Amino acid sequence: MTAAPDFALPSELSAHEPPEARGLRRDGVRLLVSQGDLPPRHRRFTDLAALLEPGDLVVVNNSATLPAAVRLDRLAVHFSTAQEDGTWLVELRRRVGHSYEPYRGGEPGEWLPLPGRATLRLLGRATPRLWRAALDRDVEPYLRAYGVPIRYSYVDRDWPIDAYQTVFAAVPGSAEMPSAGRPFSAELVTALVSRGVTVAPVTLHTGVASPEKDEPPYAERFEVPASTARLVNLARENGNRVVASGTTVVRALETAVDGDGRVAAASGWTTHLVTPETGVRAVTGLITGLHEPRSSHLLMLTAIAGERVLARAYEEALREGYLWHEFGDTHLILD
Numbered sequence: 266m267t268a269a270p271d272f273a274l275p276s277e278l279s280a281h282e283p284p285e286a287r288g289l290r291r292d293g294v295r296l297l298v299s300q301g302d303l304p305p306r307h308r309r310f311t312d313l314a315a316l317l318e319p320g321d322l323v324v325v326n327n328s329a330t331l332p333a334a335v336r337l338d339r340l341a342v343h344f345s346t347a348q349e350d351g352t353w354l355v356e357l358r359r360r361v362g363h364s365y366e367p368y369r370g371g372e373p374g375e376w377l378p379l380p381g382r383a384t385l386r387l388l389g390r391a392t393p394r395l396w397r398a399a400l401d402r403d404v405e406p407y408l409r410a411y412g413v414p415i416r417y418s419y420v421d422r423d424w425p426i427d428a429y430q431t432v433f434a435a436v437p438g439s440a441e442m443p444s445a446g447r448p449f450s451a452e453l454v455t456a457l458v459s460r461g462v463t464v465a466p467v468t469l470h471t472g473v474a475s476p477e478k479d480e481p482p483y484a485e486r487f488e489v490p491a492s493t494a495r496l497v498n499l500a501r502e503n504g505n506r507v508v509a510s511g512t513t514v515v516r517a518l519e520t521a522v523d524g525d526g527r528v529a530a531a532s533g534w535t536t537h538l539v540t541p542e543t544g545v546r547a548v549t550g551l552i553t554g555l556h557e558p559r560s561s562h563l564l565m566l567t568a569i570a571g572e573r574v575l576a577r578a579y580e581e582a583l584r585e586g587y588l589w590h591e592f593g594d595t596h597l598i599l600d
Contacts, residue, residue, distance in 0.1 A: 270579045272558050278586065279419035280593035283428045284448075292450040295594040297555075297582055299574050305581040310448040310595055313552075319461025320505040322496055323552070326443040326513045327466040329434035331405065332412035332426050333441070333473070335379055341365045342377065342385060343415055344404060345395060345440045345473035346485065352388060353404055354395045354483075356473045364418035371396060380411045392483065394475060405437060415441055415473065419590060429591075438470035438486065444591035445511030445553050463500075465493040469513040469535075481561045482516070484534045489521040491530035497547055498527050506600065508550035512562050515539055515569070518547040539565040541572070551598045555582055555589045570598045 284294050290311075298306040298316060308316065317323070333344045343356040358365035377385040379400075388397045400407060414429045431446035432454065457464055469487040497518065500507050509515045519539050521531035526546045539545060541564060551569050556562040567575050578596060587594040 270558070270563055270576045272579060272583060274558055274583075274589060276419070278583070278589050280588040280590050281419060281421045283424060283592045285428075290450065292448050292453045294448050295587055297578060297585075297587060297594065297596045298599070299570055299578045299596065300599040301574070305578050307585065308597075311453060313453060313597070314456040314460040314462065316597060316599070317457070317460065317462045317506065317508065320463075320500065320503055321461075321508060322463045322465060322500040322505060323457060323508045323510055324465050324467055324493060324497065324514050324518060324548075325431075325433045325446050325449070325510040326469055326517075327433045327435040328439040328443055328468050328470050328513070329437040330414065330426065330429040330439045330442045331408050331437055332414050333408060334413050334415045335408070335411055336360075336413065337377075337379070340368060340377070342379065343440065343473045344408060344412070346470070346483075347404065347438070348397070352397050352399045354391050354472065355385070355398045356395055364416075367394060381407070383407060383411075392480075394480070395473070395483075417590075420592070433466060435466075436468050436470075438468075440473045441471050442591055443469070443471055443511050443513050445514075445595070447591065448595055449510070463496055465496045466490070467493055467514055467517040469517045471513055481538055484536045485513075485516070486533070487517040487520065487535050488532040489517055489528065489530055494521065494528040494530050501526065501547075501549075506549045507547060508552060508597075508599075509548045510552045512539075512551075512553060512565050515545065515548050515551065515565060519543075519545055522547040539568050541568045544568055549600045551596075553596050553598070554591065554593055555579075555587055555596055557589065566598065574598075 292310045296308045296310045335342045341358045345354040357368040359368040373389045375387045384401045391397045429442040520535040520537045
């Protein structure tokens with residue numbers, strides 16, 4: 266298997282708060298540009314429109330983020346993924362100081378009392394980390410009343426749910442923000458359209474990440490509308506770029522593409538993993554954040570950029586002090 270970059274991430278390069286709290290606009294974060302054999306370039310996200318060409322297509326994820334964490338005195342329940350039978354995949358985490366870490370306890374059949382006199386029943390393990398569980402009421406209204414956004418230890422304090430929504434958020438369902446879309450502003454979208462760049466949506470509801478021990482993503486719900494599929498095919502036929510905003514968009518589009526590189530309307534569940542071995546057939550560029558060492562996402566980035574280009578980009582990002590994680594800086598990969 267082709268190797269993804271491996272590196273040590275200094276703690277000071279984790280974004281501890283939204284860019285707005287650092288005195289920046291959403292679209293004011295840094296943008297590292299990787300393009301073939303050219304040296305990496307340093308720009309701002311506000312420059313995105315100028316870096317693309319008329320006729321290019323940017324595909325975004327319109328999934329909205331749920332306040333998916335419910336906290337108890339010593340535990341937190343992270344609601345991850347709704348199942349067809351009304352159950353949910355959940356992760357249990359235990360409080361350690363001001364943050365939470367994976368909790369290995371729990372037994373099938375165990376009942377957990379939650380705020381608002383709700384009860385969660387553990388049905389059985391779905392993975393070594395996730396439980397299949399049933400809440401005694403509708404989950405999404407319950408989360409809107411009692412949940413908070415999922416937060417990991419590198420973020421210093423809670424932020425409101427609006428800090429975890431993108432300008433494209435329209436279809437609730439993600440446990441964690443589709444963060445590549447966060448730097449977009451209404452003004453930037455207008456600039457893209459004025460430039461002649463088309464913006465089109467897909468939906469992929471993200472599950473709960475595994476920051477302590479990276480795992481490949483499990484099955485996630487997605488939809489590629491027929492209108493977006495047509496725009497992807499038209500851009501490819503005309504020799505224009507198809508730039509995915511985020512690894513979730515890549516996963517959705519590459520699930521919906523056939524062997525000839527044509528995308529069709531599709532919906533349901535995807536287990537597709539993009540690696541250098543599987544390659545990409547629909548996407549020619551990517552807007553993404555900076556991913557942790559040994560992350561499975563880095564294999565997807567390697568499939569798009571190539572091992573040498575990606576390694577050089579991460580060396581540059583580390584040297585120049587780019588910020589990682591959902592509130593951090595961004596990376597544009599172009600062909």
